Amino acid sequence: DQQVKQNSPSLSVQEGRISILNCDYTNSMFDYFLWYKKYPAEGPTFLISISSIKDKNEDGRFTVFLNKSAKHLSLHIVPSQPGDSAVYFCAASATTGANSKLTFGKGITLSVRP
Amino acid sequence: DVKVTQSSRYLVKRTGEKVFLECVQDMDHENMFWYRQDPGLGLRLIYFSYDVKMKEKGDIPEGYSVSREKKERFSLILESASTNQTSMYLCATRKRYRGYEQYFGPGTRLTVT
Numbered sequence: 348d349q350q351v352k353q354n355s356p357s358l359s360v361q362e363g364r365i366s367i368l369n370c371d372y373t374n375s376m377f378d379y380f381l382w383y384k385k386y387p388a389e390g391p392t393f394l395i396s397i398s399s400i401k402d403k404n405e406d407g408r409f410t411v412f413l414n415k416s417a418k419h420l421s422l423h424i425v426p427s428q429p430g431d432s433a434v435y436f437c438a439a440s441a442t443t444g445a446n447s448k449l450t451f452g453k454g455i456t457l458s459v460r461p
Numbered sequence: 462d463v464k465v466t467q468s469s470r471y472l473v474k475r476t477g478e479k480v481f482l483e484c485v486q487d488m489d490h491e492n493m494f495w496y497r498q499d500p501g502l503g504l505r506l507i508y509f510s511y512d513v514k515m516k517e518k519g520d521i522p523e524g525y526s527v528s529r530e531k532k533e534r535f536s537l538i539l540e541s542a543s544t545n546q547t548s549m550y551l552c553a554t555r556k557r558y559r560g561y562e563q564y565f566g567p568g569t570r571l572t573v574t
Binding site: 396447454 | 465470491492494496501502503504505506509511519551553555557561562563564565566567568570
């Protein structure tokens with residue numbers, strides 16, 4: 348059973364508008380969440396993260412919101428730029444300390460139209 | 462900056478061949494991971510290693526094995542390649558006790574014919 352769900356496989360937005368990418372999780376033990384961005388033929392790169400003790404984390408144009416009661420997080424990109432077109436993976440971790448690992452969602456393909 | 466390299470960007474092998482994929486990192490990270498990425502399935506964990514000579518199965522270990530003889534090197538082995546192992550293979554590393562982020566290599570696109 349998938350523990351991290353990205354139910355929308357794709358999203359298309361106009362340049363300059365807001366992109367909202369959603370992620371849901373089922374494991375209540377998850378306590379840390381990350382977003383990765385992946386271009387074709389490259390490895391994923393870390394974008395932004397949030398701890399379960401927070402409900403918002405912001406880094407420039409990127410903001411992640413966490414709603415623990417709903418087991419839902421979202422990534423907001425404002426304003427969206429054509430260079431943001433990529434696959435975005437949501438990931439979560441339930442283990443802390445020395446040897447944590449991540450559980451990834453299936454990814455969302457974002458297309459930003461000029 | 463963390464540097465994670467993978468031995469090949471593109472690889473074509475025949476069914477039944479033994480295939481070695483190698484990952485090397487230069488940042489003294491203890492944890493190393495192998496994933497495969499397939500369209501519509503996201504990133505799935507094959508095997509991981511917490512430290513030298515340590516290994517644990519991930520979510521889809523069948524048909525694969527791994528080797529970690531040195532800290533900087535983590536090898537993924539396909540004992541007898543099959544067409545359903547055609548995929549993008551990604552290696553990642555993580556520094557123990559230093560956050561949750563994993564750092565990925567560029568990936569190897571493996572095609573088994």
